[in-house]
Amino acid sequence: MLDKSHKHVSCQHCAVRKDSLFASFCEDHVNELNEQKSCAFYKKNQGLFLDGSFPRGVFCINKGKVKVFTRGEEGKEQIIQIAGEGEIIGFRSMFSGEPYKVSATALEECNICFIAKEDFLNMIDTNTSFRNGIMRELSKELSERAIFITNMAQKSVRERLACVLLILDDVYKEEEINLTREDLANYVGTATETLIRLLKDFKEEGLVEIHTRKLDIINKDGLIKLAGN
Amino acid sequence: MLDKSHKHVSCQHCAVRKDSLFASFCEDHVNELNEQKSCAFYKKNQGLFLDGSFPRGVFCINKGKVKVFTRGEEGKEQIIQIAGEGEIIGFRSMFSGEPYKVSATALEECNICFIAKEDFLNMIDTNTSFRNGIMRELSKELSERAIFITNMAQKSVRERLACVLLILDDVYKEEEINLTREDLANYVGTATETLIRLLKDFKEEGLVEIHTRKLDIINKDGLIKLAGN
DNA sequence: CTTTTAACATGATTGAAGTCATTTTTTTAA
DNA sequence: TTAAAAAAATGACTTCAATCATGTTAAAAG
Numbered sequence: 452m453l454d455k456s457h458k459h460v461s462c463q464h465c466a467v468r469k470d471s472l473f474a475s476f477c478e479d480h481v482n483e484l485n486e487q488k489s490c491a492f493y494k495k496n497q498g499l500f501l502d503g504s505f506p507r508g509v510f511c512i513n514k515g516k517v518k519v520f521t522r523g524e525e526g527k528e529q530i531i532q533i534a535g536e537g538e539i540i541g542f543r544s545m546f547s548g549e550p551y552k553v554s555a556t557a558l559e560e561c562n563i564c565f566i567a568k569e570d571f572l573n574m575i576d577t578n579t580s581f582r583n584g585i586m587r588e589l590s591k592e593l594s595e596r597a598i599f600i601t602n603m604a605q606k607s608v609r610e611r612l613a614c615v616l617l618i619l620d621d622v623y624k625e626e627e628i629n630l631t632r633e634d635l636a637n638y639v640g641t642a643t644e645t646l647i648r649l650l651k652d653f654k655e656e657g658l659v660e661i662h663t664r665k666l667d668i669i670n671k672d673g674l675i676k677l678a679g680n
Numbered sequence: 681m682l683d684k685s686h687k688h689v690s691c692q693h694c695a696v697r698k699d700s701l702f703a704s705f706c707e708d709h710v711n712e713l714n715e716q717k718s719c720a721f722y723k724k725n726q727g728l729f730l731d732g733s734f735p736r737g738v739f740c741i742n743k744g745k746v747k748v749f750t751r752g753e754e755g756k757e758q759i760i761q762i763a764g765e766g767e768i769i770g771f772r773s774m775f776s777g778e779p780y781k782v783s784a785t786a787l788e789e790c791n792i793c794f795i796a797k798e799d800f801l802n803m804i805d806t807n808t809s810f811r812n813g814i815m816r817e818l819s820k821e822l823s824e825r826a827i828f829i830t831n832m833a834q835k836s837v838r839e840r841l842a843c844v845l846l847i848l849d850d851v852y853k854e855e856e857i858n859l860t861r862e863d864l865a866n867y868v869g870t871a872t873e874t875l876i877r878l879l880k881d882f883k884e885e886g887l888v889e890i891h892t893r894k895l896d897i898i899n900k901d902g903l904i905k906l907a908g909n
Numbered sequence: 910c911t912t913t914t915a916a917c918a919t920g921a922t923t924g925a926a927g928t929c930a931t932t933t934t935t936t937t938a939a
Numbered sequence: 940t941t942a943a944a945a946a947a948a949t950g951a952c953t954t955c956a957a958t959c960a961t962g963t964t965a966a967a968a969g
């Protein structure tokens with residue numbers, strides 16, 4: 452599954468390390484990390500890991516976007532998170548000893564590094580500030596998910612779409628949001644048809660611009676007002 | 681807010697410690713814990729902590745049940761978790777440096793111990809197995825919340841009620857489930873009227889027994905089948 | 910370049926669940 | 940014990956969003 456044909460991206464020169472939990476690593480630790488990690492190219496729609504399998508390490512995104520999702524009863528995806536450059540994926544399952552409860556798939560062509568479980572856990576045990584960073588991240592995501600649950604329970608689909616677009620605006624930064632309508636719907640938690648209709652409304656209300664499948668937010672304040680948190 | 685009038689429950693003789701993350705503590709650590717913690721009695725509906733305030737330590741439930749919830753836009757509660765004997769509450773916020781994103785309130789008369797942030801973080805730093813326990817707990821809750829989000833997005837209210845009743849069956853163990861219809865509705869993520877109607881259906885279908893406000897599950901398999909996960 | 914497939918879009922219809930109004934029951938407090 | 944307040948219950952009505960059916964456009968594949 453891993454394709455090592457592409458060139459190795461060194462941690463020393465990694466442009467996105469500053470945005471990651473490895474930002475505070477000293478030179479020695481960066482060198483060590485670079486020795487331990489492997490580097491792989493992922494095609495669009497290629498899976499990183501699958502719900503039910505046992506985690507063997509963590510993934511660090513150097514380039515590209517990854518969707519993290521669960522599957523409901525009838526196999527319908529629910530996207531939990533879109534992860535971008537600098538983000539570490541799959542470390543939650545590293546501590547529980549249980550198999551993955553979520554799956555992760557590359558949304559576009561990606562460069563993704565892999566750190567074996569053993570090496571990662573060793574970092575956690577020996578590097579206090581890294582460990583604290585991981586724990587901070589775990590806590591932050593926990594409260595984000597509490598808010599996600601509340602939004603799902605109490606907000607209309609329209610409001611939730613606004614919320615999701617604002618989250619995606621942060622993930623995609625200067626880039627245009629680039630997701631299929633189906634993925635968007637599976638993030639908002641609605642039917643694809645409903646999402647398409649709402650997106651059209653948003654366009655007519657001057658909130659977003661639609662360039663075939665890419666989206667541009669042109670009235671962020673309007674979305675914030677609509678989202679209501 | 682804390683009422684120390686009630687008798688101090690010692691960690692050495694705490695009946696629920698075996699069900700908690702402190703189960704693996706050696707005698708010395710238990711003695712130390714007992715020195716550090718304070719012990720308080722909470723009346724029904726008394727708050728443990730409030731969304732927006734800064735955490736000063738963690739709470740460990742010795743007796744009673746506690747609801748953990750967020751508030752949506754119009755102040756409507758969304759219950760995230762019902763915590764019972766042996767559970768530690770509020771440790772997520774201990775690592776982030778941010779104020780609480782959730783609130784916690786006693787659902788009945790409770791005995792709850794308090795461990796100051798400093799002492800708790802010291803335990804995390806020095807006691808590896810306790811730290812691993814906490815990290816395991818954080819990860820477990822993270823995946824539980826991913827499933828909660830998916831249920832909210834994809835299941836009907838009827839299915840979600842079945843899910844929630846099964847969760848509550850675990851929390852209340854041999855006791856009868858004892859929540860107001862409003863709290864139940866705020867856990868399931870529905871209107872109180874809808875919840876009442878569904879509960880009546882469940883009763884007529886022989887799934888639960890209703891004793892005024894206390895609920896007994898009399899057909900767990902039926903609920904599991906209905907819940908569908 | 911053409912064919913096939915996947916993604917996107919739109920209309921019509923239905924139903925689950927929300928809201929509002931009111932009554933009954935239970936609990937709490939005076 | 941009674942009065943007041945809170946919780947539970949029921950009915951009528953409405954609406955948001957799902958589903959189904961079908962058409963159109965865009966993207967891959969041959």
